[in-house]
Amino acid sequence: MSDTQTSGGQSYVEEGGFDRDMTYVPDRITREGRTPEHGPVEGELWPAEPGRYRLVAAKACPWANRAIIVRSLLGLEDVISLGLCGPTHDERSWTFDLDPDGRDPVLGIERLQEAYFRRFPDYPRGITVPAVVEVSSGKLVTNDFPWITHDLFHEWRDHHRAGAPDLWPVAQRAEMEDVMKRVFTEVNNGVYRCGFAGSQDAYDDAYDRLWVALDWLEERLTGRRYLMGDAVTEADVRLFTTLARFDAVYHGHFKCNRQKLTELPALWGYARDLFQTPGFGDTIDFDQIKTHYYVVHADINPTGIVPAGPDPAVWLEPHGRG
Known part of the structure; x- marks a missing residue:
């Protein structure tokens, strides 16, 4: 160990x-x-x-x-x-x-x-x-x-400020807990499971689990604006932080490379929708994100070279999910 x-x-x-x-x-x-x-x-x-x-x-x-x-x-x-x-x-x-x-x-x-x-x-x-x-x-x-x-x-x-969002709606709380548990174990932690796998078998298993979950999320978000329906909840916050790092870091650095986020229509539209919502995108610094992963994880990236792309301007393109 x-x-x-x-x-x-x-x-x-x-x-x-x-x-x-x-x-x-x-x-x-x-x-x-x-x-x-x-x-x-x-x-x-x-x-x-x-x-x-x-x-x-x-x-x-x-x-x-x-x-x-x-x-x-x-x-x-x-x-x-x-x-x-x-x-x-x-x-x-x-x-x-x-x-x-x-x-x-x-x-x-x-x-x-x-x-x-x-x-x-x-x-x-x-x-x-x-x-x-x-x-x-x-x-x-x-x-x-x-x-x-x-x-x-x-x-x-x-x-809280007046009009603050109800991030934990009572009527949906039980289902939301289940959604968040799956998001955490299979996606938030799933990308790390891929990136830090110490054997081919462990990586293959982690990769398969991650993409089963991302396919589930793609299907879920095809028919609804947010994870729990028409309003932002804590579940969206928890998923967003992984999606925001996916193409910049996890796709290549952590070998989660079946597809880029930009190639998943529902998830990509959803991620841009959140990014363009006050409180989400303005907390994201892609330069700091890339520097952290590519420099700190010297065992994965021993050269310490930080990639120049992808272009963050794509996050501001229309998302069509209003």
Whole structure:
């Protein structure tokens, strides 16, 4: 078994296959620090207070990109501040090399690792984004990315902008959970399973699983505008971050190359529809995305050469799905 630092954390290649380590700090930020009705409460509970927390993310990382999008869609920009790491990192930590002097202007740290160690001096796992940090103490609160976006909707509702989208519609929630589970296991994580496969058999299996899921999504989106119907939900946010990286990275770098996204009519129209929606495309930086994958994954791309294409202008072409 060998390990690898990916944009989602420390993961493992075992017997040729890729297995993402989903162990995160399970603390949750809730309304008035209450115990939530649903979900894990293994860790501490923190009250949802404007100005108390800073979301640390990276535009390069699909898991962090989710949180940036949801924060924007819900209008929480003035409630939870945003710190952005650069697109590359070493084995130790993401860094704030985009900021003057290489320090986050609010937290005053050079490496996100510092916030982790202030909370857990012997933190043994990968330093991941997104991470929520308490501003006053500089300590990590949570890095549990699925629950971060869940709670931005459910627990911060008192602070949402007027007219914010209902990202978790009650009537569709059970079906949406099933859709999101399949999107995560087969698509979000499926591209990594292809890219980090350690044997031909593992790659072939991962490739087949990925394209079964993408064919299912192509069929589903042929008859509806969004994954759950006529309105954007959390499920769309979770799928979009993978689609936005597909042709630029996953098609070639991760060998997911049966077809390009631009060759899948429903998925390509859907992806452009979302990209052109405020809160989605304006969170995407293709240069940072390509730099992250092609430079950090030296085992896959030892030359460190970053490809020039594809042309991002195609994302602004009419999508015809209004």
